[in-house]
Amino acid sequence: MKTTEARKLLGVGRDTTPQAIKKAFRHLAMIWHPDRNPAPEAHEMFARLSAACDLLLEPFEQETPHADDINSPAANEKKSTGADRNQDIELDIEQLCLGGKAEAVIESVVECAECAGRGYQEHGHSQLCTHCQGSGKVRRGKNLIRCENCDGRGYSRRIRCPQCYGSGHQVARRVLTVTIPPGVLPGDELRLEGEGHAPASGKGRPGDLRLRIQLRPHPLYTLDGSDIVLERPVSIFVLLGGGSISIPSPGGPRKLDIEPGPASVRELDVPGAGIPARSKRAVGKLRVRLVPVSPSSPTPALIKLYRALQAEIVRAGTDTLPELAAWEHRWLPESKRDQN
Template identity: 65%
Template sequence: MKVAEARKLLGVGPDASPGTIKKAFRHLAMLWHPDRNPAPGAGEFFARLSTACDYLLERAAAHGAAGKAAPRGEDRRQDIALEIERLCLGGEAEVVLESRRECAECGGAGHVESGHSQLCASCQGSGRVRHGRALFRCEACDGRGYTRRAPCPHCKGTGEAVVRRVLTVDVPPGVLPGDELRLEGEGYPAADKGRPGDLRLRIQLQPHPLYTLDGGDLVLERPVSVFTLLGGGTVTVPSPTGLHYLELRPGVGEARERSIPGAGIPARGKRPAGDLRVRFVPVLPAVQTPALAGLYRAIQAEIDRAGQDCMPELTAWEKCWLQGL
């Protein structure tokens, strides 16, 4: 059970004292204890309340011992790039936290004493270094020109070591770029005995070869045969949660975008679910056969015979650029 979930179940805030937690639990227990409430699921819910209460009390005991006045560590902020699939479905994601510590090999000095003397790299053995016009005694070798000091091979002379920690993060479905995931206690350590700060992960989007995001809407381009767009038919559309089927009625090919309500990023909190927006890209045949060529000519002849203005854009163009020549 997570802290946030336990607090939500009992309806208590982060600063609730053990007394407040117990009081909140007693009040809810009166409503949900299976001896009092015959509703199906009441017993199960009571058990969850009980777990939440125990969990929060144990936490309060552990943290309370540190004293309320101990200052909390600083929050740590970092970005986490997630795929669109993760925003839709939720699940686990990994984040690498890097911290710089003093190099343990050289104690942070950046250099170690080597077994044999070598030419001082700072003064090239002269014992002196030039600053402007003046010469000064070389500090790296104390003016000797030779030194036993060598750059620490572990930290390459920086005196710092980079420590990497990999954390697994639970991503709930329905998060969007710019949202923040907060991992309690994973921030910077506190001075004294205070509890560490939180890790606040700002969500960023990894580019996807098929989908783009517009708010909570998923947008994708779907190539469709121009004859299906004109004549109608079923078009299959992928989404991170599965396939969708769009029925196209015979039309004039102008409805180039269709929405599937609620099939975008799922709802989260007060935010409603987004849509899946499908943009049709008309595709013309790349291969010609005599039979197809005959059919195309027959279609054009039928359009000419219809006597109406079937292609107003074409008519307007010809009127503008061909007449009077």
């Protein structure tokens, strides 16, 4: 493979750094690694990306020890810090409120353990080349080109490493347990020192892991800034007569007192029951939207009570339902009015 072709494949420029090459490779490897990509061309593509990465890193790797010798230790330490790794972590609203532990899966491209990153395994004697099936040529797009594995001979002592599909790289998965402090919000970032990418030179400190918080959708709660919003059905009689009802909250159920009032949608706040305060942010509210519901199939006893209730409303006079009294006053003669 030529250098220009390798650069084109990884999408990097001429004056690029080893960090940028590795970053470009890692990005493409996550797309093309055959463990992740079922497309038939993924094997070939991943092997080519891997070869391109190795080719472009070669001159850098030769220069690195020399650079280490001449630089001061402090400057050198700064230079050999790996790149930060940016990743999302999805949390439940309960975790935002209460904090706790969460797991983050870290995927990284590492050297294949089976072939020590070579991409092939060596046999004692020559065998039919596994790349080109003995033809000495492999297809690339519309063209047939010389097989790199056997130098076009058709026979080779090398067989393609089955573990990494000849790429010399594998995708390693690592599960990190992360401590979530109470009061974080979507878009906040948690920084885990030293859990980022290894430095391109292989020496020095790894970068940091920056976990950006995302909210996992919840069937009951939504978030509005630091406020938690929930909707709760409530009997019209509780809205009319007042009372105390239970409401769920991410920290556990609590009581909500309702004043007597109209049986229409009502919004009540519970101050301090939203997302807890953190750094410069104040604690949020729990905003409860009460949606009135009325009995769907009342019993005869209930119907009797409704009628008694209505009679009492009429007896109490026009102040109880002023809109109704005004309407009847306008449209019915006095003798036919219900609200007297």
